[in-house]
Amino acid sequence: MESPTPADPSELEELYRLLAAVRQLDTAAVRWQRQGIIPGYAPLLGQEAAQVGSGYAVDPTRDFLFPTYRELGVARAVGVDMVEYMATHKATWHGGLYNPATTHFAPIQAVVGGSVLHAVGWAHGQRLAGPGEDGYNVALSYFGDGASSQGDVHEAMNFAAVMKAPVIFFVQNNGWAISVPTERQVAGGSVAARAAGYGMPSLSVDGNDVTAVLEATRQALAHCRDGGGPIVIEARTYRLGPHSTSDDPGRYRSLDEEQSARRSDPLAACEALLRTRFGTPDSFFAGALAAAEAEAEAVRQGLEGLAPRPGSEMFDFVFQEPTPALKAQAAAWRTESEHV
């Protein structure tokens, strides 16, 4: 898809502010890991446009997003509290502390491809419930080129297509699944190309162009709302950072490749568009940067102030109706750990 030309600067400025906030939060998180504030993090550096552009298009009051563990940018774009989101990386609670039922942002998912079927199930539920005045609510399933190798992703696409479920399979093809490049991961080189086999449409988009991603996601949402069934968006991007803060990309790719990829920085591309198209002044970019830095600092303070959850929560959330055996274990834990 070609990058559409935005009509007015306000939306593009909002997108830029989101991109800047996500860039700051993401790079700050890596620092926080180095400083020992959080034990680990999976950076999204380079994928900001794919995440912000798609998340921005969604209506989180009605649609539902199913992330992996690398969707901070989506979470930020749909308004998930960043301290509650980062709580998973602070090892406070797997899945984070935000409420997935009210934010419509599913818990952070550690199993690659694990939540793609959940999105299909949720979307089928929307079909069973019937469309609203403005069509169906839509599930957005996020996964990557690595996850596309999982059998669950095939099952999910096939189920969705058979059932005409309103779900967008949003693939961030970032070139790398930890150390394995796309050409060793995705036969044929494209996940979007598989859509034809399931009889569903697909959009292949420059994932570093935030306006192109936004436009593609809006098209896909319209398709799903109209009852057209599932659709694939493949956003071609690049994971500029390591897989995680424990990873060492120097063992599997060259600095030349990384530097070459840096030339298509999504933040710089958005800035260039604003400057050339609308003549946006320096003061705007300085303001966006300052706001992003202030936000990251507030999140850092929030994280540092985040106390461990009480140990009783290990037991509290296993069931809606706890079993006698679990209550007994909780009582024994309390007696032996708190000496009460």
Next chain:
Amino acid sequence: MSETLSGPLSPAGNGAAAPAPLTLSMQGALNRALGEVLEDNPKALIFGEDVGRLGGVFRITDGLQARFGAERVFDTPLAESGILGMSVGLAMAGFHPIPEVQFDGFAYPAVNQIVSQIGRMNYRSRGALPMPIALRVPSFGGIRAPELHGESLESLFVHVPGLKVVSPADPHQAYHLLRLAGSMPDPVIFMEPKARYWQKGPVDPADAGALEGARIVRSGRHLTLIAWGAMVSRCLQVADLAAEDGIEVEVLDLRWLSPIDADGLAESVSRTRRAVVVHEAPRSSGLGAEIAALVTERCFNTLKAPVERVTGFDVPYPSGDLEDEYIPNIDRILFGIQRVLEHRRG
């Protein structure tokens, strides 16, 4: 399937007198229970492989699609992970999924969704995303079926935090436990003893009796035989035979495999002072080991013998020609009884 005519197709009368006890096969009882769960809860959905038009390979869902429509009772593509993963999303959307995995061994391809997703989503989401999913699994052996159609998966499931596991032994239990499982707010693995599908028995829809914990099916004072699923009726046969020799066997139907009714076990064994646990699953780290530990913890001072286990072997479930050698048979259970009765402290 004449018995289904008195079951699922007869509407439950509103305001009528309590229905009389019925005689149903376990298949008919399960079918009736599913129909009533769908009637009671408009959010309940049944889906899986061949459960719609066909009514399931065991006909447990017979007639339900015709009665409730293809939106509430539907066939999925043939993929167990898909069925269970979809259940997660439907539960998130406010539905109450009652999926079927066609045979026990076909749950293996869905283990990630059952273990990593269904069992954990309530926890991961801090209670915000409950998983009211009742997964029906035709289970255990005894029907000379192909490979991976005779597995006993209870040890796998009970080891997973966040899952509840139950197995009925007769039509009355099947009817009431499935109605209960289909209304619980947590995930339940409902293990149906497929070898018992066609045995008839009384079902009293109006009087469930207690459905929590274990139940004593036959009282006796010399030892407690502990079993679940299809092994309960076999243990009752064994108790009849033992009675001819003057041995009074108490038979305890565990029913709930997670959570296990440890108090109920202890209450029985503290009286009989001897216990034999019988299961089809392989022996090592089978549920019998957990039961032996629970009984020993609670009854150590009164036990007259170590808890005996009569189980399947640590081998893949064999072909039909050999399954009678594998499943605990009457002779092997009698040998187990003999061992606990003849035990002498060193």
